[in-house]
Amino acid sequence: EDKVVQSPLSLVVHEGDTVTLNCSYEVTNFRSLLWYKQEKKAPTFLFMLTSSGIEKKSGRLSSILDKKELFSILNITATQTGDSAIYLCAVQIQGAQKLVFGQGTRLTINP
Amino acid sequence: SQTIHQWPATLVQPVGSPLSLECTVEGTSNPNLYWYRQAAGRGLQLLFYSVGIGQISSEVPQNLSASRPQDRQFILSSKKLLLSDSGFYLCAGGNYIGEQYFGPGTRLTVT
Known part of the structure; x- marks a missing residue:
């Protein structure tokens, strides 16, 4: 069975800290890995990763994929209270039209 | 890019309804559509x-059904709601x- 596992499930840090969120996967035929940020309502798309070792970056957020060890990390530097959210990782399977989601990491940034 | 519209935002329904x-x-034609x-x-x-249109794949056997009567329309239905159907329902393209x-x-609350 295809599986995506995120860790930690919950994380509380202070504003200005750097955080690393983890996503590991076991799937039959990997195509891509996606990261989403969910605040109050709909998840918003952050990154799609398909190749190992190539960092994707957007402002203070960055992400990288390791297809050999089957994981991805999402880094957030100089965290702000607006970064508080649930971060979701999902994997797309080759030939399938669907995503398999992890449980999410609830990140809380305290001022 | 595509825009997804969903309604209502909140719904409270009695069991059995x-x-x-x-x-x-x-913003797009022939999208893949999803209910989560x-x-x-x-x-x-x-x-x-x-x-x-008309092509539905069910991932989880349950009290719900889905239909796609038009290219850009996706409907989630139930004939009789259960308490366990309460949750946050998201549509995605x-x-x-x-x-x-x-x-x-x-956000559906079944009472």
């Missing part, structure tokens, strides 16, 4: 997906490279 949630997409349910503060469970974009969601 019917359900109809509607999702429409604009999210438990409080957790990851997304895929319920149904559709790759075209997918593009050809596998990215998914989410609607604002419907």
